[in-house]
Amino acid sequence: MTDSDNPTVSFTDVEATICHIAHMIEEDKLYFVQMAGAPLMALLLGKTTRAPNVGYVVEEGAVCPKPEFPLPRMMLGSSRSHFRAVQWTGMLTVDSHAALGFMDYGLLAALQVDRFGNFNSTHIGGTYDQPERRFGGPGGANEIASQCWRTIIMTKLQKRKFVEKADFVSSPGYLDGSAGARERVGLPPETGPWRVVTAEATFGFDAETRQMRLDALAPWVSVDEVLEKMDFRPLIANNLGRMEVPSEDELKIIRADIDPGGLSTGRGEWMTIDSTTGKRAG
Amino acid sequence: MTQAPPILSAGRGEFIAPDPDAFRRYVRDHKDRRLVSKLITEQEAVARYVSDGDYLAYDQNVAVRGPASLFREIIRQRKKDLWVMAKFTWTDVSLLVAGGCVSKVDVGWMGTGPLLNRAMKAGKVKLIEWSNGALAYRLLAGSLGVPYLPMRYLGGTDTFEQSGAILTEDPYNHKPICVVPALNPDVALIHAHQADIYGNTRVFGAGICPVEMAMASKKVIISAEEIIDTGEIRRQPQRTTIPYYLVDAVVHAPFGSYPGSTQGLYGADLEQWLAFAAAEAQDKTDEYLEHWVYSMASHEEMLEKRVGQAKMDALRAAETLKEGYYD
Numbered sequence: 001m002t003d004s005d006n007p008t009v010s011f012t013d014v015e016a017t018i019c020h021i022a023h024m025i026e027e028d029k030l031y032f033v034q035m036a037g038a039p040l041m042a043l044l045l046g047k048t049t050r051a052p053n054v055g056y057v058v059e060e061g062a063v064c065p066k067p068e069f070p071l072p073r074m075m076l077g078s079s080r081s082h083f084r085a086v087q088w089t090g091m092l093t094v095d096s097h098a099a100l101g102f103m104d105y106g107l108l109a110a111l112q113v114d115r116f117g118n119f120n121s122t123h124i125g126g127t128y129d130q131p132e133r134r135f136g137g138p139g140g141a142n143e144i145a146s147q148c149w150r151t152i153i154m155t156k157l158q159k160r161k162f163v164e165k166a167d168f169v170s171s172p173g174y175l176d177g178s179a180g181a182r183e184r185v186g187l188p189p190e191t192g193p194w195r196v197v198t199a200e201a202t203f204g205f206d207a208e209t210r211q212m213r214l215d216a217l218a219p220w221v222s223v224d225e226v227l228e229k230m231d232f233r234p235l236i237a238n239n240l241g242r243m244e245v246p247s248e249d250e251l252k253i254i255r256a257d258i259d260p261g262g263l264s265t266g267r268g269e270w271m272t273i274d275s276t277t278g279k280r281a282g
Numbered sequence: 283m284t285q286a287p288p289i290l291s292a293g294r295g296e297f298i299a300p301d302p303d304a305f306r307r308y309v310r311d312h313k314d315r316r317l318v319s320k321l322i323t324e325q326e327a328v329a330r331y332v333s334d335g336d337y338l339a340y341d342q343n344v345a346v347r348g349p350a351s352l353f354r355e356i357i358r359q360r361k362k363d364l365w366v367m368a369k370f371t372w373t374d375v376s377l378l379v380a381g382g383c384v385s386k387v388d389v390g391w392m393g394t395g396p397l398l399n400r401a402m403k404a405g406k407v408k409l410i411e412w413s414n415g416a417l418a419y420r421l422l423a424g425s426l427g428v429p430y431l432p433m434r435y436l437g438g439t440d441t442f443e444q445s446g447a448i449l450t451e452d453p454y455n456h457k458p459i460c461v462v463p464a465l466n467p468d469v470a471l472i473h474a475h476q477a478d479i480y481g482n483t484r485v486f487g488a489g490i491c492p493v494e495m496a497m498a499s500k501k502v503i504i505s506a507e508e509i510i511d512t513g514e515i516r517r518q519p520q521r522t523t524i525p526y527y528l529v530d531a532v533v534h535a536p537f538g539s540y541p542g543s544t545q546g547l548y549g550a551d552l553e554q555w556l557a558f559a560a561a562e563a564q565d566k567t568d569e570y571l572e573h574w575v576y577s578m579a580s581h582e583e584m585l586e587k588r589v590g591q592a593k594m595d596a597l598r599a600a601e602t603l604k605e606g607y608y609d
Contacts, residue, residue: 084605
């Protein structure tokens with residue numbers, strides 16, 4: 001129940017992040033999306049709601065498919081995910097398309113991200129040889145984050161995720177942040193992280209210093225609340241943008257078509273937001 | 283002119299030194315160029331072509347078109363000390379670790395859990411870091427018969443530090459460039475939609491790099507959903523993914539990627555697949571393996587007694603999309 005008569009909307013932080021990224025999808029660009037899961041769901045939501053003809057490739061070599069909804073719960077590489085592609089090829093081909101400069105955006109998820117957009121998907125705690133907790137590894141993230149022109153990273157706004165130093169740099173951001181750092185290790189010039197997106201805040205990177213910069217806020221959080229959830233202090237944009245509240249229509253598409261059963265999106269922190277004010281309800 | 287290219291930085295990851303000349307000699311001396319039937323049982327294929335200590339590569343994973351029945355046969359035959367390529371995989375590595383088959387893993391991406399964490403902590407399994415693309419790229423180098431290839435990623439990261447990649451200088455323009463060593467696996471497992479008895483193979487749909495893997499590997503085992511006539515192969519040569527002379531063994535394995543799916547044929551059995559995760563969480567993978575692998579003499583027996591015709595019919599019915607695969 002809420003104090004006012006305004007309608008409310010309930011969603012998880014994962015669903016909110018998916019909606020925020022969907023709002024960024026541009027129809028005249030090509031996207032390289034990492035595996036299945038939330039990054040692909042974000043692209044598909046954007047394709048459904050605002051950019052029907054946007055092209056994307058996935059690591060296993062499906063080029064610009066038009067997936068058949070509802071997607072199966074085990075969507076990775078399935079026939080429904082690859083339906084009506086323009087080409088079925090392999091990983092080496094799509095990776096090369098990124099190396100050639102065709103991929104405008106890489107779309108990825110990360111366990112940890114640092115000030116310069118370097119990110120971790122390998123282990124948390126301990127050492128490489130004796131990790132406290134081992135995760136899947138970079139997968140295709142390294143080649144995507146190295147070779148696409150711009151990289152969009154999705155993660156959760158938590159102190160243990162926005163860290164001064166990642167436990168392991170699986171994939172490159174701006175490395176030590178110095179000018180030309182990526183080029184000095186053989187990566188293509190003029191590439192790098194472009195946005196880091198969470199349910200509550202969106203970050204960009206300062207052109208001069210390559211440091212992460214808070215660019216936009218969800219209406220239900222304040223700058224201080226965002227900073228409290230970070231291990232380092234980012235730069236803060238002069239004019240902070242306001243992120244949109246996920247709409248019922250978007251949530252319906254996620255829950256009915258893109259992630260039926262909520263295997264990826266149902267897990268997470270639930271919140272109820274007043275659709276008019278954008279503030280937390282109840 | 284004799285100056286070597288500078289090594290600007292080198293990862294510390296272990297790898298088998300590429301030797302394209304040795305690979306050529308292996309091909310000359312061991313690969314059968316005759317058009318003869320290679321159709322054998324799964325038991326025979328694994329006994330003959332998978333040895334303890336082998337470097338094992340496979341295409342796709344337990345979710346889609348992976349060689350799952352061959353994994354189970356490897357576990358059943360208690361193969362040991364395998365060095366496994368885990369590019370674009372899922373719980374495959376955990377399954378093989380549960381079976382005691384693995385000592386090293388080249389990581390691109392793999393499903394992880396308590397089992398793998400424990401094996402790492404106990405020093406039973408050693409990981410070497412690459413990425414999905416880097417492992418596929420190493421197979422590409424292996425398939426081209428060259429010792430290494432330059433590439434535009436890996437550099438600057440901890441992944442690079444834990445890999446066998448080298449940062450050197452482009453000999454033409456003197457800019458920094460990362461190179462990775464060619465990979466020539468001892469054995470490759472590739473699950474396919476169709477093959478003839480000689481090994482001419484059709485893999486439908488998107489894949490990772492089945493062609494490069496078959497070319498790069500010393501021994502190649504194909505498991506096929508369907509054995510088709512060679513006349514059919516020759517009528518539509520464009521559909522051939524792998525020609526016969528690359529292949530050492532052909533196994534007929536309907537539902538060969540069960541509990542995963544094979545595109546155009548059957549859907550995944552999510553419940554069975556989650557049963558492994560549950561067994562892992564409860565430290566009961568031995569029971570899981572006993573039920574699904576050790577107590578069954580063959581893939582056929584497992585399908586009959588553990589999966590059952592009704593379930594197989596349901597999984598076939600669940601895969602409604604044929605377009606692009608069978609039309």
